[in-house]
Amino acid sequence: MLATMPEIQERRDVEFLRPQGVVAQLQGVSKTFGEVHALRSVEFSVRSGELLALLGPNGAGKTTAVKLFLGLARPTAGTVNVLGGNPVRAEVRTRIGAMLQVAKVPETLKVREHIDLFSSYYPRPLPQAEALAIAGLQEIKDRPFGELSGGQKQRVLFALALCGDPDILFLDEPTVGLDVEARRLLWEEIRKLIERGKTVLLTTHYLEEADALADRVAVINRGEIIAEGTPSEIKAKTCGRRIRCVSRLDMETLRAFPGVVEVRKDRDAYDIRVAEAEPVLRELLMRDSSVSGIEVVGAGLEEAFLALTQNGNGSSQPQTSGRQ
Amino acid sequence: MAAAATTVNTFAPALTRPFGKTLAIYGKEAKFEFLTRLRLRAFSLSTIGFPVMFYVLFGLVLNGKEAAVNGTHFATYLIATYGTFGVMGASLFGTAAGLASERGLGWLQVKRASPMPPFAYFAAKVVMSMVFSTAVVLALFALGITLGGVHLSASEALKLLGILIVGSLPFCAMGLAIGYFCGPTSATPIINLVYLPLSFCSGLWFPLMFLPKVLRDFAHLLPPYHLAQLALGVVGAGQHEPNWTHWEALIGFTLICLVVARIGFQRDEGKTYG
Numbered sequence: 001m002l003a004t005m006p007e008i009q010e011r012r013d014v015e016f017l018r019p020q021g022v023v024a025q026l027q028g029v030s031k032t033f034g035e036v037h038a039l040r041s042v043e044f045s046v047r048s049g050e051l052l053a054l055l056g057p058n059g060a061g062k063t064t065a066v067k068l069f070l071g072l073a074r075p076t077a078g079t080v081n082v083l084g085g086n087p088v089r090a091e092v093r094t095r096i097g098a099m100l101q102v103a104k105v106p107e108t109l110k111v112r113e114h115i116d117l118f119s120s121y122y123p124r125p126l127p128q129a130e131a132l133a134i135a136g137l138q139e140i141k142d143r144p145f146g147e148l149s150g151g152q153k154q155r156v157l158f159a160l161a162l163c164g165d166p167d168i169l170f171l172d173e174p175t176v177g178l179d180v181e182a183r184r185l186l187w188e189e190i191r192k193l194i195e196r197g198k199t200v201l202l203t204t205h206y207l208e209e210a211d212a213l214a215d216r217v218a219v220i221n222r223g224e225i226i227a228e229g230t231p232s233e234i235k236a237k238t239c240g241r242r243i244r245c246v247s248r249l250d251m252e253t254l255r256a257f258p259g260v261v262e263v264r265k266d267r268d269a270y271d272i273r274v275a276e277a278e279p280v281l282r283e284l285l286m287r288d289s290s291v292s293g294i295e296v297v298g299a300g301l302e303e304a305f306l307a308l309t310q311n312g313n314g315s316s317q318p319q320t321s322g323r324q
Numbered sequence: 325m326a327a328a329a330t331t332v333n334t335f336a337p338a339l340t341r342p343f344g345k346t347l348a349i350y351g352k353e354a355k356f357e358f359l360t361r362l363r364l365r366a367f368s369l370s371t372i373g374f375p376v377m378f379y380v381l382f383g384l385v386l387n388g389k390e391a392a393v394n395g396t397h398f399a400t401y402l403i404a405t406y407g408t409f410g411v412m413g414a415s416l417f418g419t420a421a422g423l424a425s426e427r428g429l430g431w432l433q434v435k436r437a438s439p440m441p442p443f444a445y446f447a448a449k450v451v452m453s454m455v456f457s458t459a460v461v462l463a464l465f466a467l468g469i470t471l472g473g474v475h476l477s478a479s480e481a482l483k484l485l486g487i488l489i490v491g492s493l494p495f496c497a498m499g500l501a502i503g504y505f506c507g508p509t510s511a512t513p514i515i516n517l518v519y520l521p522l523s524f525c526s527g528l529w530f531p532l533m534f535l536p537k538v539l540r541d542f543a544h545l546l547p548p549y550h551l552a553q554l555a556l557g558v559v560g561a562g563q564h565e566p567n568w569t570h571w572e573a574l575i576g577f578t579l580i581c582l583v584v585a586r587i588g589f590q591r592d593e594g595k596t597y598g
Contacts, residue, residue, distance in 0.1 A: 108363035
């Protein structure tokens, strides 16, 4: 596929990356920090050539999962497997790229100097010009890191993750704090990696990001994977529709309708989450002849996400811990 | 998902990085560490500026060219002690401040996740500190010889430089220990709290003979005192103890610091991160 890169082609063919093969895996992994359970018996796999989004709110355990994959933390229980090995081993690390959340990067080094140094760690790095081009840094390669904008800084960290031409990239919240334009630019660059045959695991709390980029999404909350599938499967896992309307019926009556999951009052209108729209609409029109302003929309990933992560709300997950 | 377990790709050969390549990484790591610090004015100017300024004030301005301590020319005596002061500062700030900040603010994690040989990171900090130490000592030589009437033969100068650079290692080790136990903002004040009193009590600012006896005795417990005595030995102003006691003290101190730094390093492996 990548005719211009014979070296990569060769490695792919000879060694391992069969389509759909699992290249990174957490098996029954728990991680506790003192009293805090960051991860509880987590099982999930990243398959070769896919982009898996680990989606969850802040504090859900996303960063912990990435650190386990990178060998920066050790699991309290369970095993971590990357490319068939323990990620602590140097030979596994030479095939992994990582983008982590960093509060401060040495500011006096220039962009190309940072990339030069990180490239030197890898046995077969990309040519520097290519790494700069993929991350869109050619024009600022001679600027010190400290003088860059937030978006440019993220792109440098992204370039450090890819400059060694690794097979798998772990991107921890790559677009956090970026404006819309910078975020879309980085999305384009991440998509290019997938086109080059790389495997990517990225964490995000932006639903839009998971929806836009991911082949598969694993939803994580309070240290547990609560749903896994394609973005459309995730959406389908929760009630499908929302009805907005203005009605003189009271909330209790609406809640008692068959198929209604949740009713909220939004100014003068009701916002009703339902499994199927039609039976509820029929009931509504029959009981309230004055009902007006009816709108029916499909639930977005956002609703799905909220439903999945809120305790026992519209989800069949048995949630026993009532910690708020 | 359990079925997926069997499809994990087996991994091929162990990493064999040619020695030359490893050496090149060490070289690059040290070069960029040096450039990082050199361009950081707050570090490069103060590391060289403070010892030089103190030497000019106490060694050259306040004392005449002919002043002497126990028969040793004063400006020459102070080259040895301010040389010790200088390499100690370059080593402590060079290792501890960078390590504490990079460790606390996430940069070290990025490095650790990469295939960088872990030891290259520490070696780079030590080498960079040594380059700054050399610059401090050479600046003192230049000032002393041109303005202070200091006479050093080439072999004396080389020997003094060599002792001070090798003798900076204990303070690099101490810096690593501090860097592992201080936060990014507390490292610098804590280094100053250790560095300045230690220097004073070890007789680096004024010859020990000007200090009360209690402090003179206390000085024997302090690592900078032992390095200063070795340096003073080169210019003929050492005290009467044999050299090996000073080396022993410095080696012992280095080992203690390395053990402490190692505890910090291992503690970091299991540390809480978000």
